[in-house]
Amino acid sequence: MLTRDIPSSAEPLPMIGVGTYRGFDVAPGDPAYQALPEVLSELFKAGGTVVDSSPMYGRAEQTTGELLAIHRPRSPAFLATKVWTRGAQAGIAQMEASFRLLQTDRIDLMQIHNLLDWKAHLPTLRQWKEQGRIRYIGITHYTPSAYDEVEAVIKAEPLDFLQINYALDDRAVESRLLPLCRDRGVAVICNRPFGGGELLGRLRGKPLPGWAGEVQASSWAQLALKFLIAHPAVTCAIPGTGNPKYMKENATAAQGPLLTDAQRQQLIALVG
Known part of the structure; x- marks a missing residue:
């Protein structure tokens, strides 16, 4: 799997991970739970590591903690x-509580979600990072109305990561936030990489571009992910899934050539 360095450390990070919203909100005994070990295996087998x-x-x-504890x-x-x-x-x-549930004594990335009371939490995070x-x-x-505040915090505070929604049909972060993160050395994780869920539905049935094979893409989902990770400010995309087949497909998007600017622009034109 392709990697991109985390700017603050130069540690290489695989460019496709998995989000656990909905897909991992299941209990043992649920049939959906039984598929999740294979989801993680497909991620790791492809070279991915990020589990959000x-x-x-x-x-x-x-x-997540249960599955990782038994993974061999x-x-x-x-x-x-x-x-x-x-x-x-x-x-x-x-x-x-997150440490206990994840069954770990170290968490790689702790994020202040939606900037809620961020000034209260940031000192704890800095102390725990030092420790x-x-x-x-x-x-x-994830809310465009908050992007001004996000921008202000990134300018004011040294941060390692921003997780923000970015998709082929949701490109509001391209104008200011992505360039700012690149300038400030902040890694970017893309959540909701398929937009609000309608993107793939709109593309389904349309023929793939003629150059799709050249970039080792065999589906619109892979092209949508390749669109994101081709942006130089993007470090990783985390499509959520509880389906091993989709995890394998998603992970494969971070193999092969990155899209050119011309290819990215063609995809933008296709979605309008």
């Missing part, structure tokens, strides 16, 4: 999760 979760995703953190050989996961509550002490309690409990600090958001 959150306390807001129901049982997803606990499920030892899981190479780059674990990312979030804090989303008000007050420093409430944030500490929520993050301690080695977390390796990277980030923020997330």
Whole structure:
């Protein structure tokens, strides 16, 4: 799998991971739960490592912890999760719960979700980073009306990561946030990489561009992911799935050549 360096450390990060929203919010005994070990195996087999979760995703953190604890050989996961509550002490309690549920003593990336009470949480994150409990600090958001605040925080605070929605049909971050992250040395994780869910439906049935084979893409999902990771500011995309077939397809998008600017522009024209 292709990698891109995390700017703050130069650590290479595989460019496709998995998001656990919905797909991992299941319990043992549920048929959907039985497919999840293979989802992770397909990710790791392809060379991916990033597994992104959150306390807001129901049982997803606990499920992730359970599956990684039994994974053999030892899981190479780059674990990312979030804090989303008000007050420093409430944030500490929520993050301690994440450590327990994920069954780990170190979380690779802790993110302040939607910037909720970020000034209260950031000192804890910085302290825990110094102590080695977390390796990277980030923020997330998904609402364009908050992009001005996101921009201000990135300019004011040294951060390692921004997780933000970016898709072929949702490109609002291209004008200011992506260039800013590149200038400030902030890694970018793309969530909702298939937009609001309608993108693939709109493309389904249309013929793939004639050059798709040249970039080793055999589906619109792969082209949509290739569109994202070709942007020089993007570090990783995290499509969510609980289906091993889709995980394998998604992971394969980070193989082969990156799209050229001309190919990216052709995809933009196709979605209007």
